[in-house]
Amino acid sequence: MKRETKIRLWTAVVAIPISVLCFVNYWGVVGLVTVAIGMAGYDYVGIMLADSRKVHKFFYMTAIPALAIAFGFLVKDPLNVVVVYSVTMAFGFFFSMAFKDPNDLIEKNIVYGTLGLWYLSFNLSFFIAIYFKFDAIYSLALLGSVYSFDSAAYFVGIRWGKHKLVKRISSGKSIEGVIGGFIFTMIFFFIYGSVLNPFFGWRHFSWTSILIISLMVAFFDSVGDLTQSVFKRNRQLKNSGKTLPGHGGFWDRIDGLVITTPMYFVSLEILKYLNILSMKG
Numbered sequence: 409m410k411r412e413t414k415i416r417l418w419t420a421v422v423a424i425p426i427s428v429l430c431f432v433n434y435w436g437v438v439g440l441v442t443v444a445i446g447m448a449g450y451d452y453v454g455i456m457l458a459d460s461r462k463v464h465k466f467f468y469m470t471a472i473p474a475l476a477i478a479f480g481f482l483v484k485d486p487l488n489v490v491v492v493y494s495v496t497m498a499f500g501f502f503f504s505m506a507f508k509d510p511n512d513l514i515e516k517n518i519v520y521g522t523l524g525l526w527y528l529s530f531n532l533s534f535f536i537a538i539y540f541k542f543d544a545i546y547s548l549a550l551l552g553s554v555y556s557f558d559s560a561a562y563f564v565g566i567r568w569g570k571h572k573l574v575k576r577i578s579s580g581k582s583i584e585g586v587i588g589g590f591i592f593t594m595i596f597f598f599i600y601g602s603v604l605n606p607f608f609g610w611r612h613f614s615w616t617s618i619l620i621i622s623l624m625v626a627f628f629d630s631v632g633d634l635t636q637s638v639f640k641r642n643r644q645l646k647n648s649g650k651t652l653p654g655h656g657g658f659w660d661r662i663d664g665l666v667i668t669t670p671m672y673f674v675s676l677e678i679l680k681y682l683n684i685l686s687m688k689g
Contacts, residue, residue, distance in 0.1 A: 427551060431544045434536075438480035441535045444662060446473035449528055451648040451659035455639065456520040459513060467503060468521050471496055472529045479533035483540045493530055497522050527666060534670045542676060545612050549600055550672045553625050554665050556596040557589040561630075564588025573630065578637040581630070590626035594618055614687040617679045621672070628671045629664030636663035 430440035449472035453465050475493060482488045504517035539547040565585025573581040597618040601611045613621070636659065640648065649657025679685035 424555070428548065431539075431548050434539060435480070437539045437544075437547065438477065438536055441532055442473045442476040442480075444658070445476045445529050445532050447658035448532075448662055448666075449473060449524060451657035452524050452528060455643060455645065455648060455659075456524065457517065460517055461507060461509070464504065464517050464521070467500065468524055471500070472524055475525060475529040476533045476536070479530075480536050483536055493525060497525055500525070531666050531670050532662070534673045538669075538673050538676065541673075545604060545608075546676060549597070549612070550669065551665075552600060553593050553596055553621070554629055554668055557593045557625050557629050558664060559589075560592035561585035561589030564592075574634055577634050577641060581633065581637075586626055586630055589629070590622055593622040593625050597622060610686060610688045612686050614684055616684045617686070620679065621675055624671055624675050625668055628668040632664040632667030635667065636660070 427440060430436040446469075449469055453468050453472075457465055457468065475496060478492050479489055482492065500521050501518055504514050504521065509517075535547055535550070538550060561581075562585065565580065565582040565588070568588070569582030569584045571583040572579060573583055573586060597613050601613050601618075605611055636648070640646070647657050648659040676685060
């Protein structure tokens with residue numbers, strides 16, 4: 409086994425139990441999301457705003473996780489959530505033009521700074537909305553399904569990956585890896601539901617919802633992964649940082665989760681509306 413693979417496995421052994429414990433209560437989830445967003449935001453700002461003033465970097469490194477806390481307090485009122493994000497974004501616009509920087513640097517601060525607020529903070533904060541609107545079982549299932557997909561796609565891709573998914577963006581992502589990740593995501597949901605069924609007397613996910621959500625996870629996790637690969641490739645970087653041994657930066661670890669989280673929430677809402685999300689027995 410490669411040294412990098414061993415380190416990746418040991419990192420997972422330590423990180424997974426800590427993450428699961430945070431799902432004991434609502435504010436534990438808010439705390440987990442805030443820390444995750446803060447660490448990913450540190451990597452993101454360090455790369456995307458590398459040439460910016462320290463004060464601009466500090467603003468976005470602070471605002472990105474702080475907005476997750478605001479999301480936690482305001483989750484009952486979606487309009488207020490949008491207002492807080494919009495006000496922060498508008499202040500970021502003003503702050504970017506408050507110094508005599510070149511126009512191209514001002515544009516970068518506005519575009520990539522704003523992107524960080526929505527792409528990282530707003531998207532990942534949907535974890536909080538999932539916990540609030542549904543429950544810990546559904547929110548923990550998202551974490552487990554994305555981890556299952558990422559891990560299976562990685563190992564299947566190493567062993568059998570021959571056909572590149574989008575070679576010009578990422579040479580490491582294969583079609584075989586995505587298929588393997590999709591299959592293992594379905595297996596995860598089946599095992600997850602089977603383990604919980606005796607305790608609750610009903611399955612949180614029906615067979616139809618398992619298929620639909622697994623397809624959604626496979627597609628949007630891959631989109632999130634490729635999106636981050638574009639950012640790194642354009643800057644000739646392999647990793648976004650060194651915060652997670654074996655995984656590179658923390659942004660690398662959650663790149664698929666960033667796009668998948670809001671779509672998972674939308675999927676739950678639609679499946680619930682159609683009465684096919686869960687089933688008895």
